[in-house]
Amino acid sequence: MSDPSSRAAACPTDQAEVVARLSASAVGIIGLGGLGSNAAMMLARSGVRRFVLADFDRVEGGNLNRQLYFEDQIGRPKTDALAETLRRIQPGIELTIVGERVEPGNLARLFAGVDVLLEAVDSAEDKAMIVATAADELRDVPLVWTSGLAGCGSANSIRTLRVGDGVWVVGDLEADIRDGLPLLAPRVMVAAAHQAHIAARILLGMPDA
Amino acid sequence: MQIELALFAKLSARYPVPGSGREPRPLEIEDGTRVGALVERIGLAAEPRITFVNGRHAADDRLLAEGDRLAIFPPIAGG
Known part of the structure:
Protein backbone atom coordinates (compact mmCIF):
# COMPACT_ATOMS: atom_id res chain seq x y z
CA MET A 1 0.00 0.00 0.00
CA SER A 2 1.30 3.50 -0.83
CA ASP A 3 2.27 5.91 1.91
CA PRO A 4 -0.27 8.79 2.00
CA SER A 5 2.32 11.17 3.42
CA SER A 6 4.71 10.62 0.51
CA ARG A 7 1.82 11.04 -1.94
CA ALA A 8 0.87 14.33 -0.33
CA ALA A 9 4.47 15.49 -0.44
CA ALA A 10 4.77 14.95 -4.18
CA CYS A 11 1.42 16.43 -5.22
CA PRO A 12 1.62 20.12 -6.12
CA THR A 13 -0.11 22.36 -3.62
CA ASP A 14 -1.75 24.65 -6.18
CA GLN A 15 -2.84 24.71 -9.82
CA ALA A 16 -0.03 27.00 -10.92
CA GLU A 17 2.53 24.51 -9.69
CA VAL A 18 0.81 21.73 -11.66
CA VAL A 19 1.09 23.79 -14.84
CA ALA A 20 4.65 24.82 -14.05
CA ARG A 21 5.73 21.23 -13.58
CA LEU A 22 3.81 19.79 -16.55
CA SER A 23 4.80 22.56 -18.94
CA ALA A 24 8.38 21.36 -18.88
CA SER A 25 7.33 17.92 -20.14
CA ALA A 26 6.80 16.39 -23.57
CA VAL A 27 4.17 13.72 -24.24
CA GLY A 28 4.14 11.37 -27.22
CA ILE A 29 0.83 9.96 -28.44
CA ILE A 30 0.53 7.22 -31.06
CA GLY A 31 -3.01 7.19 -32.45
CA LEU A 32 -5.32 10.20 -32.33
CA GLY A 33 -8.70 8.47 -32.15
CA GLY A 34 -11.05 8.28 -29.19
CA LEU A 35 -8.21 7.74 -26.76
CA GLY A 36 -5.41 9.87 -28.15
CA SER A 37 -7.38 12.97 -29.16
CA ASN A 38 -9.14 13.21 -25.79
CA ALA A 39 -6.02 12.38 -23.76
CA ALA A 40 -4.13 15.12 -25.61
CA MET A 41 -6.89 17.62 -24.82
CA MET A 42 -6.86 16.74 -21.11
CA LEU A 43 -3.09 16.94 -20.85
CA ALA A 44 -3.02 20.27 -22.71
CA ARG A 45 -5.61 21.65 -20.30
CA SER A 46 -3.54 20.29 -17.40
CA GLY A 47 -0.43 22.17 -18.49
CA VAL A 48 1.55 20.00 -20.91
CA ARG A 49 2.95 22.27 -23.61
CA ARG A 50 4.91 19.90 -25.84
CA PHE A 51 3.50 16.93 -27.75
CA VAL A 52 4.61 14.53 -30.45
CA LEU A 53 1.35 13.49 -32.17
CA ALA A 54 1.25 10.54 -34.59
CA ASP A 55 -1.59 9.41 -36.83
CA PHE A 56 -1.88 8.73 -40.55
CA ASP A 57 -5.70 8.81 -40.78
CA ARG A 58 -8.09 11.54 -41.82
CA VAL A 59 -11.17 12.63 -39.88
CA GLU A 60 -14.32 10.74 -40.89
CA GLY A 61 -17.95 11.28 -39.97
CA GLY A 62 -17.98 8.05 -37.98
CA ASN A 63 -15.26 9.42 -35.67
CA LEU A 64 -17.37 12.24 -34.31
CA ASN A 65 -19.24 10.06 -31.80
CA ARG A 66 -16.21 9.82 -29.51
CA GLN A 67 -13.18 11.59 -30.97
CA LEU A 68 -12.27 15.24 -30.48
CA TYR A 69 -13.08 16.40 -33.99
CA PHE A 70 -15.80 18.47 -35.61
CA GLU A 71 -17.94 18.19 -38.72
CA ASP A 72 -16.06 20.95 -40.52
CA GLN A 73 -12.82 18.97 -40.01
CA ILE A 74 -14.02 15.86 -41.91
CA GLY A 75 -11.49 14.91 -44.56
CA ARG A 76 -8.54 16.63 -42.88
CA PRO A 77 -5.59 14.72 -41.41
CA LYS A 78 -6.30 14.02 -37.75
CA THR A 79 -2.92 15.45 -36.84
CA ASP A 80 -3.79 18.83 -38.39
CA ALA A 81 -7.33 18.90 -37.00
CA LEU A 82 -6.21 18.06 -33.47
CA ALA A 83 -3.35 20.56 -33.67
CA GLU A 84 -5.89 23.25 -34.51
CA THR A 85 -8.03 22.35 -31.50
CA LEU A 86 -5.10 22.11 -29.09
CA ARG A 87 -3.88 25.54 -30.20
CA ARG A 88 -7.33 26.96 -29.44
CA ILE A 89 -6.93 25.58 -25.91
CA GLN A 90 -3.34 26.70 -25.53
CA PRO A 91 -1.96 28.99 -28.28
CA GLY A 92 1.65 28.57 -27.20
CA ILE A 93 1.63 24.80 -27.44
CA GLU A 94 4.57 23.15 -29.26
CA LEU A 95 3.55 20.28 -31.52
CA THR A 96 5.60 17.83 -33.52
CA ILE A 97 3.36 16.20 -36.11
CA VAL A 98 4.00 12.67 -37.40
CA GLY A 99 1.85 11.71 -40.38
CA GLU A 100 3.55 8.42 -41.13
CA ARG A 101 2.66 4.99 -39.74
CA VAL A 102 4.62 4.22 -36.57
CA GLU A 103 6.58 1.01 -37.02
CA PRO A 104 9.43 -0.84 -35.29
CA GLY A 105 11.90 0.88 -37.61
CA ASN A 106 10.93 4.47 -36.74
CA LEU A 107 9.31 4.42 -33.27
CA ALA A 108 12.45 5.03 -31.23
CA ARG A 109 13.61 7.85 -33.49
CA LEU A 110 10.24 9.60 -33.50
CA PHE A 111 9.62 9.44 -29.74
CA ALA A 112 13.12 9.45 -28.22
CA GLY A 113 12.64 12.94 -26.76
CA VAL A 114 9.35 12.45 -24.91
CA ASP A 115 8.90 12.10 -21.15
CA VAL A 116 5.97 9.70 -21.41
CA LEU A 117 4.53 7.76 -24.35
CA LEU A 118 0.85 6.90 -24.81
CA GLU A 119 -0.18 4.00 -27.06
CA ALA A 120 -3.67 4.88 -28.29
CA VAL A 121 -4.21 2.87 -31.49
CA ASP A 122 -7.12 0.53 -32.14
CA SER A 123 -5.63 -2.62 -33.67
CA ALA A 124 -4.50 -5.40 -31.32
CA GLU A 125 -1.53 -6.25 -33.52
CA ASP A 126 -0.35 -2.63 -33.58
CA LYS A 127 -0.70 -2.40 -29.81
CA ALA A 128 1.51 -5.47 -29.36
CA MET A 129 4.08 -4.05 -31.79
CA ILE A 130 4.17 -0.64 -30.12
CA VAL A 131 4.48 -2.03 -26.59
CA ALA A 132 7.21 -4.47 -27.59
CA THR A 133 9.21 -1.87 -29.53
CA ALA A 134 8.85 0.95 -27.01
CA ALA A 135 9.57 -1.27 -24.02
CA ASP A 136 12.72 -2.61 -25.68
CA GLU A 137 14.07 0.51 -27.40
CA LEU A 138 12.87 3.36 -25.17
CA ARG A 139 13.46 1.76 -21.79
CA ASP A 140 13.75 5.09 -19.99
CA VAL A 141 10.46 6.43 -21.38
CA PRO A 142 7.39 5.54 -19.29
CA LEU A 143 4.80 3.80 -21.47
CA VAL A 144 1.02 3.72 -21.02
CA TRP A 145 -0.88 1.34 -23.29
CA THR A 146 -4.57 0.54 -23.51
CA SER A 147 -6.47 -2.70 -23.69
CA GLY A 148 -10.24 -3.10 -23.42
CA LEU A 149 -12.60 -0.13 -23.51
CA ALA A 150 -15.38 -1.18 -25.87
CA GLY A 151 -18.94 -2.18 -25.05
CA CYS A 152 -21.51 -1.24 -22.45
CA GLY A 153 -19.83 -2.63 -19.34
CA SER A 154 -19.46 -0.52 -16.23
CA ALA A 155 -17.08 2.38 -16.51
CA ASN A 156 -15.79 1.30 -13.11
CA SER A 157 -14.14 -1.74 -14.69
CA ILE A 158 -11.75 0.54 -16.59
CA ARG A 159 -8.63 0.75 -14.46
CA THR A 160 -4.95 1.64 -14.53
CA LEU A 161 -2.58 -1.21 -13.76
CA ARG A 162 1.19 -1.08 -13.47
CA VAL A 163 2.38 -4.15 -15.35
CA GLY A 164 6.12 -3.67 -15.49
CA ASP A 172 -10.72 -3.67 -18.58
CA LEU A 173 -8.40 -6.08 -20.48
CA GLU A 174 -11.48 -7.80 -21.93
CA ALA A 175 -13.94 -5.81 -24.07
CA ASP A 176 -12.88 -6.12 -27.71
CA ILE A 177 -14.30 -4.47 -30.82
CA ARG A 178 -13.50 -7.71 -32.68
CA ASP A 179 -16.33 -9.30 -30.69
CA GLY A 180 -18.79 -6.85 -32.24
CA LEU A 181 -18.88 -4.48 -29.30
CA PRO A 182 -19.60 -0.80 -29.98
CA LEU A 183 -17.45 2.08 -28.79
CA LEU A 184 -19.42 4.38 -26.48
CA ALA A 185 -18.08 7.88 -25.96
CA PRO A 186 -18.30 7.83 -22.14
CA ARG A 187 -16.45 4.55 -21.72
CA VAL A 188 -13.80 5.49 -24.28
CA MET A 189 -13.32 8.86 -22.58
CA VAL A 190 -13.04 7.24 -19.16
CA ALA A 191 -10.17 5.20 -20.58
CA ALA A 192 -8.66 8.33 -22.16
CA ALA A 193 -8.95 10.10 -18.81
CA HIS A 194 -7.21 7.21 -17.05
CA GLN A 195 -4.46 7.38 -19.63
CA ALA A 196 -4.05 11.14 -19.32
CA HIS A 197 -4.19 11.00 -15.53
CA ILE A 198 -1.52 8.36 -15.10
CA ALA A 199 0.62 10.32 -17.58
CA ALA A 200 0.17 13.47 -15.46
CA ARG A 201 0.99 11.56 -12.28
CA ILE A 202 4.14 10.14 -13.87
CA LEU A 203 5.19 13.61 -15.08
CA LEU A 204 4.53 15.10 -11.65
CA GLY A 205 6.80 12.48 -10.14
CA MET A 206 4.16 10.91 -7.98
CA PRO A 207 5.96 8.18 -6.06
CA ASP A 208 3.10 5.69 -6.33
CA ALA A 209 2.26 6.33 -10.00
CA MET B 1 12.70 -25.46 -11.93
CA GLN B 2 9.73 -23.37 -10.94
CA ILE B 3 8.47 -20.06 -12.33
CA GLU B 4 5.33 -18.04 -11.70
CA LEU B 5 2.92 -17.75 -14.64
CA ALA B 6 0.28 -15.00 -14.88
CA LEU B 7 -2.21 -15.17 -17.77
CA PHE B 8 -4.38 -12.07 -17.92
CA ALA B 9 -8.05 -11.70 -18.91
CA LYS B 10 -9.29 -14.24 -21.44
CA LEU B 11 -5.89 -15.93 -21.56
CA SER B 12 -6.51 -17.24 -18.03
CA ALA B 13 -8.57 -20.04 -19.60
CA ARG B 14 -5.28 -21.43 -20.90
CA TYR B 15 -3.55 -22.08 -17.58
CA PRO B 16 -1.86 -25.48 -17.99
CA VAL B 17 -2.15 -26.25 -14.27
CA PRO B 18 -5.07 -26.01 -11.83
CA GLY B 19 -5.33 -23.04 -9.52
CA SER B 20 -7.57 -20.43 -8.03
CA GLY B 21 -9.49 -18.23 -10.46
CA ARG B 22 -7.26 -16.02 -12.55
CA GLU B 23 -4.49 -15.72 -9.97
CA PRO B 24 -0.86 -16.33 -11.01
CA ARG B 25 0.22 -19.93 -10.59
CA PRO B 26 3.51 -21.70 -9.96
CA LEU B 27 4.61 -23.78 -12.92
CA GLU B 28 7.29 -26.44 -13.20
CA ILE B 29 9.32 -26.18 -16.39
CA GLU B 30 12.50 -27.80 -17.65
CA ASP B 31 15.81 -25.99 -17.39
CA GLY B 32 16.61 -24.24 -20.65
CA THR B 33 12.98 -23.43 -21.49
CA ARG B 34 12.54 -20.24 -23.49
CA VAL B 35 9.49 -17.99 -23.45
CA GLY B 36 8.48 -19.01 -26.97
CA ALA B 37 8.54 -22.73 -26.15
CA LEU B 38 6.36 -22.24 -23.08
CA VAL B 39 3.95 -20.03 -25.03
CA GLU B 40 3.65 -22.77 -27.63
CA ARG B 41 3.07 -25.39 -24.92
CA ILE B 42 0.10 -23.48 -23.57
CA GLY B 43 -1.34 -22.86 -27.02
CA LEU B 44 -0.72 -19.13 -27.37
CA ALA B 45 1.83 -19.13 -30.18
CA ALA B 46 -0.61 -17.79 -32.75
CA GLU B 47 -2.22 -15.20 -30.47
CA PRO B 48 -1.24 -11.51 -30.43
CA ARG B 49 0.25 -11.10 -26.97
CA ILE B 50 2.38 -8.86 -24.82
CA THR B 51 4.86 -10.69 -22.63
CA PHE B 52 6.81 -9.53 -19.60
CA VAL B 53 9.39 -11.35 -17.49
CA ASN B 54 10.11 -9.80 -14.12
CA GLY B 55 8.55 -6.51 -15.22
CA ARG B 56 10.47 -6.19 -18.48
CA HIS B 57 9.20 -6.91 -21.97
CA ALA B 58 10.51 -10.29 -23.10
CA ALA B 59 10.89 -11.71 -26.59
CA ASP B 60 10.24 -15.36 -27.40
CA ASP B 61 13.95 -16.22 -27.25
CA ARG B 62 14.24 -15.11 -23.63
CA LEU B 63 15.63 -17.95 -21.49
CA LEU B 64 13.57 -18.49 -18.35
CA ALA B 65 15.25 -18.89 -14.96
CA GLU B 66 14.22 -20.20 -11.55
CA GLY B 67 11.79 -17.84 -9.86
CA ASP B 68 11.01 -15.77 -12.97
CA ARG B 69 7.61 -14.08 -13.11
CA LEU B 70 6.16 -14.51 -16.60
CA ALA B 71 3.10 -12.38 -17.39
CA ILE B 72 1.19 -12.58 -20.67
CA PHE B 73 -1.47 -10.06 -21.74
CA PRO B 74 -3.84 -10.20 -24.69
CA PRO B 75 -3.88 -6.87 -26.56
CA ILE B 76 -7.55 -5.91 -26.93
CA ALA B 77 -8.67 -3.97 -30.02
CA GLY B 78 -10.43 -0.60 -29.77
CA GLY B 79 -9.40 2.98 -29.33
Missing part, protein backbone atom coordinates in the same frame (compact mmCIF):
# COMPACT_ATOMS: atom_id res chain seq x y z
CA ASP A 165 9.02 -1.33 -14.86
CA GLY A 166 7.82 1.94 -16.32
CA VAL A 167 4.86 0.31 -18.08
CA TRP A 168 1.17 0.78 -17.30
CA VAL A 169 -1.97 -0.55 -18.99
CA VAL A 170 -5.39 1.12 -18.98
CA GLY A 171 -8.66 -0.71 -19.69
Whole structure:
Protein backbone atom coordinates (compact mmCIF):
# COMPACT_ATOMS: atom_id res chain seq x y z
CA MET A 1 0.00 0.00 0.00
CA SER A 2 1.30 3.50 -0.83
CA ASP A 3 2.27 5.91 1.91
CA PRO A 4 -0.27 8.79 2.00
CA SER A 5 2.32 11.17 3.42
CA SER A 6 4.71 10.62 0.51
CA ARG A 7 1.82 11.04 -1.94
CA ALA A 8 0.87 14.33 -0.33
CA ALA A 9 4.47 15.49 -0.44
CA ALA A 10 4.77 14.95 -4.18
CA CYS A 11 1.42 16.43 -5.22
CA PRO A 12 1.62 20.12 -6.12
CA THR A 13 -0.11 22.36 -3.62
CA ASP A 14 -1.75 24.65 -6.18
CA GLN A 15 -2.84 24.71 -9.82
CA ALA A 16 -0.03 27.00 -10.92
CA GLU A 17 2.53 24.51 -9.69
CA VAL A 18 0.81 21.73 -11.66
CA VAL A 19 1.09 23.79 -14.84
CA ALA A 20 4.65 24.82 -14.05
CA ARG A 21 5.73 21.23 -13.58
CA LEU A 22 3.81 19.79 -16.55
CA SER A 23 4.80 22.56 -18.94
CA ALA A 24 8.38 21.36 -18.88
CA SER A 25 7.33 17.92 -20.14
CA ALA A 26 6.80 16.39 -23.57
CA VAL A 27 4.17 13.72 -24.24
CA GLY A 28 4.14 11.37 -27.22
CA ILE A 29 0.83 9.96 -28.44
CA ILE A 30 0.53 7.22 -31.06
CA GLY A 31 -3.01 7.19 -32.45
CA LEU A 32 -5.32 10.20 -32.33
CA GLY A 33 -8.70 8.47 -32.15
CA GLY A 34 -11.05 8.28 -29.19
CA LEU A 35 -8.21 7.74 -26.76
CA GLY A 36 -5.41 9.87 -28.15
CA SER A 37 -7.38 12.97 -29.16
CA ASN A 38 -9.14 13.21 -25.79
CA ALA A 39 -6.02 12.38 -23.76
CA ALA A 40 -4.13 15.12 -25.61
CA MET A 41 -6.89 17.62 -24.82
CA MET A 42 -6.86 16.74 -21.11
CA LEU A 43 -3.09 16.94 -20.85
CA ALA A 44 -3.02 20.27 -22.71
CA ARG A 45 -5.61 21.65 -20.30
CA SER A 46 -3.54 20.29 -17.40
CA GLY A 47 -0.43 22.17 -18.49
CA VAL A 48 1.55 20.00 -20.91
CA ARG A 49 2.95 22.27 -23.61
CA ARG A 50 4.91 19.90 -25.84
CA PHE A 51 3.50 16.93 -27.75
CA VAL A 52 4.61 14.53 -30.45
CA LEU A 53 1.35 13.49 -32.17
CA ALA A 54 1.25 10.54 -34.59
CA ASP A 55 -1.59 9.41 -36.83
CA PHE A 56 -1.88 8.73 -40.55
CA ASP A 57 -5.70 8.81 -40.78
CA ARG A 58 -8.09 11.54 -41.82
CA VAL A 59 -11.17 12.63 -39.88
CA GLU A 60 -14.32 10.74 -40.89
CA GLY A 61 -17.95 11.28 -39.97
CA GLY A 62 -17.98 8.05 -37.98
CA ASN A 63 -15.26 9.42 -35.67
CA LEU A 64 -17.37 12.24 -34.31
CA ASN A 65 -19.24 10.06 -31.80
CA ARG A 66 -16.21 9.82 -29.51
CA GLN A 67 -13.18 11.59 -30.97
CA LEU A 68 -12.27 15.24 -30.48
CA TYR A 69 -13.08 16.40 -33.99
CA PHE A 70 -15.80 18.47 -35.61
CA GLU A 71 -17.94 18.19 -38.72
CA ASP A 72 -16.06 20.95 -40.52
CA GLN A 73 -12.82 18.97 -40.01
CA ILE A 74 -14.02 15.86 -41.91
CA GLY A 75 -11.49 14.91 -44.56
CA ARG A 76 -8.54 16.63 -42.88
CA PRO A 77 -5.59 14.72 -41.41
CA LYS A 78 -6.30 14.02 -37.75
CA THR A 79 -2.92 15.45 -36.84
CA ASP A 80 -3.79 18.83 -38.39
CA ALA A 81 -7.33 18.90 -37.00
CA LEU A 82 -6.21 18.06 -33.47
CA ALA A 83 -3.35 20.56 -33.67
CA GLU A 84 -5.89 23.25 -34.51
CA THR A 85 -8.03 22.35 -31.50
CA LEU A 86 -5.10 22.11 -29.09
CA ARG A 87 -3.88 25.54 -30.20
CA ARG A 88 -7.33 26.96 -29.44
CA ILE A 89 -6.93 25.58 -25.91
CA GLN A 90 -3.34 26.70 -25.53
CA PRO A 91 -1.96 28.99 -28.28
CA GLY A 92 1.65 28.57 -27.20
CA ILE A 93 1.63 24.80 -27.44
CA GLU A 94 4.57 23.15 -29.26
CA LEU A 95 3.55 20.28 -31.52
CA THR A 96 5.60 17.83 -33.52
CA ILE A 97 3.36 16.20 -36.11
CA VAL A 98 4.00 12.67 -37.40
CA GLY A 99 1.85 11.71 -40.38
CA GLU A 100 3.55 8.42 -41.13
CA ARG A 101 2.66 4.99 -39.74
CA VAL A 102 4.62 4.22 -36.57
CA GLU A 103 6.58 1.01 -37.02
CA PRO A 104 9.43 -0.84 -35.29
CA GLY A 105 11.90 0.88 -37.61
CA ASN A 106 10.93 4.47 -36.74
CA LEU A 107 9.31 4.42 -33.27
CA ALA A 108 12.45 5.03 -31.23
CA ARG A 109 13.61 7.85 -33.49
CA LEU A 110 10.24 9.60 -33.50
CA PHE A 111 9.62 9.44 -29.74
CA ALA A 112 13.12 9.45 -28.22
CA GLY A 113 12.64 12.94 -26.76
CA VAL A 114 9.35 12.45 -24.91
CA ASP A 115 8.90 12.10 -21.15
CA VAL A 116 5.97 9.70 -21.41
CA LEU A 117 4.53 7.76 -24.35
CA LEU A 118 0.85 6.90 -24.81
CA GLU A 119 -0.18 4.00 -27.06
CA ALA A 120 -3.67 4.88 -28.29
CA VAL A 121 -4.21 2.87 -31.49
CA ASP A 122 -7.12 0.53 -32.14
CA SER A 123 -5.63 -2.62 -33.67
CA ALA A 124 -4.50 -5.40 -31.32
CA GLU A 125 -1.53 -6.25 -33.52
CA ASP A 126 -0.35 -2.63 -33.58
CA LYS A 127 -0.70 -2.40 -29.81
CA ALA A 128 1.51 -5.47 -29.36
CA MET A 129 4.08 -4.05 -31.79
CA ILE A 130 4.17 -0.64 -30.12
CA VAL A 131 4.48 -2.03 -26.59
CA ALA A 132 7.21 -4.47 -27.59
CA THR A 133 9.21 -1.87 -29.53
CA ALA A 134 8.85 0.95 -27.01
CA ALA A 135 9.57 -1.27 -24.02
CA ASP A 136 12.72 -2.61 -25.68
CA GLU A 137 14.07 0.51 -27.40
CA LEU A 138 12.87 3.36 -25.17
CA ARG A 139 13.46 1.76 -21.79
CA ASP A 140 13.75 5.09 -19.99
CA VAL A 141 10.46 6.43 -21.38
CA PRO A 142 7.39 5.54 -19.29
CA LEU A 143 4.80 3.80 -21.47
CA VAL A 144 1.02 3.72 -21.02
CA TRP A 145 -0.88 1.34 -23.29
CA THR A 146 -4.57 0.54 -23.51
CA SER A 147 -6.47 -2.70 -23.69
CA GLY A 148 -10.24 -3.10 -23.42
CA LEU A 149 -12.60 -0.13 -23.51
CA ALA A 150 -15.38 -1.18 -25.87
CA GLY A 151 -18.94 -2.18 -25.05
CA CYS A 152 -21.51 -1.24 -22.45
CA GLY A 153 -19.83 -2.63 -19.34
CA SER A 154 -19.46 -0.52 -16.23
CA ALA A 155 -17.08 2.38 -16.51
CA ASN A 156 -15.79 1.30 -13.11
CA SER A 157 -14.14 -1.74 -14.69
CA ILE A 158 -11.75 0.54 -16.59
CA ARG A 159 -8.63 0.75 -14.46
CA THR A 160 -4.95 1.64 -14.53
CA LEU A 161 -2.58 -1.21 -13.76
CA ARG A 162 1.19 -1.08 -13.47
CA VAL A 163 2.38 -4.15 -15.35
CA GLY A 164 6.12 -3.67 -15.49
CA ASP A 165 9.02 -1.33 -14.86
CA GLY A 166 7.82 1.94 -16.32
CA VAL A 167 4.86 0.31 -18.08
CA TRP A 168 1.17 0.78 -17.30
CA VAL A 169 -1.97 -0.55 -18.99
CA VAL A 170 -5.39 1.12 -18.98
CA GLY A 171 -8.66 -0.71 -19.69
CA ASP A 172 -10.72 -3.67 -18.58
CA LEU A 173 -8.40 -6.08 -20.48
CA GLU A 174 -11.48 -7.80 -21.93
CA ALA A 175 -13.94 -5.81 -24.07
CA ASP A 176 -12.88 -6.12 -27.71
CA ILE A 177 -14.30 -4.47 -30.82
CA ARG A 178 -13.50 -7.71 -32.68
CA ASP A 179 -16.33 -9.30 -30.69
CA GLY A 180 -18.79 -6.85 -32.24
CA LEU A 181 -18.88 -4.48 -29.30
CA PRO A 182 -19.60 -0.80 -29.98
CA LEU A 183 -17.45 2.08 -28.79
CA LEU A 184 -19.42 4.38 -26.48
CA ALA A 185 -18.08 7.88 -25.96
CA PRO A 186 -18.30 7.83 -22.14
CA ARG A 187 -16.45 4.55 -21.72
CA VAL A 188 -13.80 5.49 -24.28
CA MET A 189 -13.32 8.86 -22.58
CA VAL A 190 -13.04 7.24 -19.16
CA ALA A 191 -10.17 5.20 -20.58
CA ALA A 192 -8.66 8.33 -22.16
CA ALA A 193 -8.95 10.10 -18.81
CA HIS A 194 -7.21 7.21 -17.05
CA GLN A 195 -4.46 7.38 -19.63
CA ALA A 196 -4.05 11.14 -19.32
CA HIS A 197 -4.19 11.00 -15.53
CA ILE A 198 -1.52 8.36 -15.10
CA ALA A 199 0.62 10.32 -17.58
CA ALA A 200 0.17 13.47 -15.46
CA ARG A 201 0.99 11.56 -12.28
CA ILE A 202 4.14 10.14 -13.87
CA LEU A 203 5.19 13.61 -15.08
CA LEU A 204 4.53 15.10 -11.65
CA GLY A 205 6.80 12.48 -10.14
CA MET A 206 4.16 10.91 -7.98
CA PRO A 207 5.96 8.18 -6.06
CA ASP A 208 3.10 5.69 -6.33
CA ALA A 209 2.26 6.33 -10.00
CA MET B 1 12.70 -25.46 -11.93
CA GLN B 2 9.73 -23.37 -10.94
CA ILE B 3 8.47 -20.06 -12.33
CA GLU B 4 5.33 -18.04 -11.70
CA LEU B 5 2.92 -17.75 -14.64
CA ALA B 6 0.28 -15.00 -14.88
CA LEU B 7 -2.21 -15.17 -17.77
CA PHE B 8 -4.38 -12.07 -17.92
CA ALA B 9 -8.05 -11.70 -18.91
CA LYS B 10 -9.29 -14.24 -21.44
CA LEU B 11 -5.89 -15.93 -21.56
CA SER B 12 -6.51 -17.24 -18.03
CA ALA B 13 -8.57 -20.04 -19.60
CA ARG B 14 -5.28 -21.43 -20.90
CA TYR B 15 -3.55 -22.08 -17.58
CA PRO B 16 -1.86 -25.48 -17.99
CA VAL B 17 -2.15 -26.25 -14.27
CA PRO B 18 -5.07 -26.01 -11.83
CA GLY B 19 -5.33 -23.04 -9.52
CA SER B 20 -7.57 -20.43 -8.03
CA GLY B 21 -9.49 -18.23 -10.46
CA ARG B 22 -7.26 -16.02 -12.55
CA GLU B 23 -4.49 -15.72 -9.97
CA PRO B 24 -0.86 -16.33 -11.01
CA ARG B 25 0.22 -19.93 -10.59
CA PRO B 26 3.51 -21.70 -9.96
CA LEU B 27 4.61 -23.78 -12.92
CA GLU B 28 7.29 -26.44 -13.20
CA ILE B 29 9.32 -26.18 -16.39
CA GLU B 30 12.50 -27.80 -17.65
CA ASP B 31 15.81 -25.99 -17.39
CA GLY B 32 16.61 -24.24 -20.65
CA THR B 33 12.98 -23.43 -21.49
CA ARG B 34 12.54 -20.24 -23.49
CA VAL B 35 9.49 -17.99 -23.45
CA GLY B 36 8.48 -19.01 -26.97
CA ALA B 37 8.54 -22.73 -26.15
CA LEU B 38 6.36 -22.24 -23.08
CA VAL B 39 3.95 -20.03 -25.03
CA GLU B 40 3.65 -22.77 -27.63
CA ARG B 41 3.07 -25.39 -24.92
CA ILE B 42 0.10 -23.48 -23.57
CA GLY B 43 -1.34 -22.86 -27.02
CA LEU B 44 -0.72 -19.13 -27.37
CA ALA B 45 1.83 -19.13 -30.18
CA ALA B 46 -0.61 -17.79 -32.75
CA GLU B 47 -2.22 -15.20 -30.47
CA PRO B 48 -1.24 -11.51 -30.43
CA ARG B 49 0.25 -11.10 -26.97
CA ILE B 50 2.38 -8.86 -24.82
CA THR B 51 4.86 -10.69 -22.63
CA PHE B 52 6.81 -9.53 -19.60
CA VAL B 53 9.39 -11.35 -17.49
CA ASN B 54 10.11 -9.80 -14.12
CA GLY B 55 8.55 -6.51 -15.22
CA ARG B 56 10.47 -6.19 -18.48
CA HIS B 57 9.20 -6.91 -21.97
CA ALA B 58 10.51 -10.29 -23.10
CA ALA B 59 10.89 -11.71 -26.59
CA ASP B 60 10.24 -15.36 -27.40
CA ASP B 61 13.95 -16.22 -27.25
CA ARG B 62 14.24 -15.11 -23.63
CA LEU B 63 15.63 -17.95 -21.49
CA LEU B 64 13.57 -18.49 -18.35
CA ALA B 65 15.25 -18.89 -14.96
CA GLU B 66 14.22 -20.20 -11.55
CA GLY B 67 11.79 -17.84 -9.86
CA ASP B 68 11.01 -15.77 -12.97
CA ARG B 69 7.61 -14.08 -13.11
CA LEU B 70 6.16 -14.51 -16.60
CA ALA B 71 3.10 -12.38 -17.39
CA ILE B 72 1.19 -12.58 -20.67
CA PHE B 73 -1.47 -10.06 -21.74
CA PRO B 74 -3.84 -10.20 -24.69
CA PRO B 75 -3.88 -6.87 -26.56
CA ILE B 76 -7.55 -5.91 -26.93
CA ALA B 77 -8.67 -3.97 -30.02
CA GLY B 78 -10.43 -0.60 -29.77
CA GLY B 79 -9.40 2.98 -29.33
